[in-house]
Amino acid sequence: MIDVCLLGTGGMMPLPNRLLTALLVRYNGKCILIDCGEGTQIAMKKKGLSAKPIDVMCFTHYHADHISGLPGMLLTMGNAERTEPLLMVGPKGLEKVVNSLRTIAPELPFEIKFKEINGDEMSFDLEGMPEFTITAFKVNHNITCYGYTMNLRRQGKFNVEAAQEKGIPRDFWNNLQKGETVTTDDGITYTPDMVLGEERKGIKLTYSTDSRPTDSIVRNAAGSDLFICEGMYGEPDKLQKAKEYKHMTFYEAAKMARDAEVKEMWLTHYSPSLVNPMEFMSDTKKIFPNTIAAKDGRSCTLRFTE
């Protein structure tokens, strides 16, 4: 299962009751933060979450509302005496931007590793967890910007009868179930495909903000259990503004959710001028019924379905 918490839902600037858009994802003891604007550490504290165990920080792009909280977050992690290395992932220029911001956070008790995204798409696994893959995909904003999809694969069912028929010793079943190939002392090799059924449906989570609608979003979000997408404007007459500033309206997001056949969509990254997102939900739900106008701190646990 994957725990998801949308820490903030604002765009541009933090407001007293709407902090900047950032996502915290937790899977099997690993903690991933996407974006870290001014006040993201406040949002975490509001939810009772500690900054210390963040393993990976992914950045969509380097506009201030997505990274301005970084120096403070790093220092708070340092003050909590974190020593494990931190992996940062982001568009080209990552190390330069981070080091510029670290002018005011120069001393940290942990190492930062950088993974710059090259090209239109890049995938990587969480260390030691080959079943969990993060994919960054290019979107269309006024600077280079990426969305992120997280895929948790689920292997097929263990076929006890097949294992018995093939005479595989019980001691090896657990390893095979974990997807490991084993070899007996007699030199006989057993592979997982001998006892595992077809890969079952896993869990898919997609996060995309600061973009015009793109094919890359629809393609990468396809079949997501949860699709978190920017909805900068709810007012239909702000479509022109959305085009100009390379953002999108609720309705454009809903069309993508529909085309990508996701299970549920959460809107986020509201313009400060958008006081009450609920006002526009009725029309949005006509396009994609399972749309939710998220509020700060919205959480859920995504589980495997049988």
Next chain:
Amino acid sequence: MIDVCLLGTGGMMPLPNRLLTALLVRYNGKCILIDCGEGTQIAMKKKGLSAKPIDVMCFTHYHADHISGLPGMLLTMGNAERTEPLLMVGPKGLEKVVNSLRTIAPELPFEIKFKEINGDEMSFDLEGMPEFTITAFKVNHNITCYGYTMNLRRQGKFNVEAAQEKGIPRDFWNNLQKGETVTTDDGITYTPDMVLGEERKGIKLTYSTDSRPTDSIVRNAAGSDLFICEGMYGEPDKLQKAKEYKHMTFYEAAKMARDAEVKEMWLTHYSPSLVNPMEFMSDTKKIFPNTIAAKDGRSCTLRFTE
């Protein structure tokens, strides 16, 4: 009169109910911000204050909790279509630090002017307001750090009898009252001292945070109407920690307030570990009775006294 708002009262990191220490001072249409940590723009919005009209930003030092909110604040000012130049004042390295942080806020519709503080003390007037002087004075932290005193001078009373005796035409009284020297068409020069009594007591405001107690603080705070001072720790047994990290306890701050003979002191910049500052006020007030354990957003208007 001077309007004062202590926007936040926290040190080290912003908390949901205690934002970072920063002070907003307004006098005669001018707006001065001292320090700008992560969330200072949120604190301003909570008080219904706009970032747009800030004329001067003073920094005590470049630890992140005093400047990490700068990129976001500048962008918010820019988004409000501010075009007037902004004056920044701070310790050596100001322009370099600000430009590093502006990696994520490169484009602004207004100019930034820099005034670096040299030496142990530096004074300057607000543009067009010779009666209002800001003095930066060096304190004792683990990096170069300054406190700030603001002095609003008040000229003497206008002596109508003296003006009449000297035969000064009524048309010039207003100018003389404003402190201006005037010359008649006949070449006669009148100076303000001819009609003004001795300079009266003005208004003095002192702000000092992130320091061990110093003579410079006592000297510069002397006679202040309001002295805003860090009180990182309330627990008496944290004196050693205060010494180690170059901060101070409530009691050390109170001793300085007493020695400087200020009217009132507000404590601020509490350690995140200090949950309830009120717990230590009884002992603090034994040293300096007019001490207030400030909370976020504490405001007052300082007025001339007769």
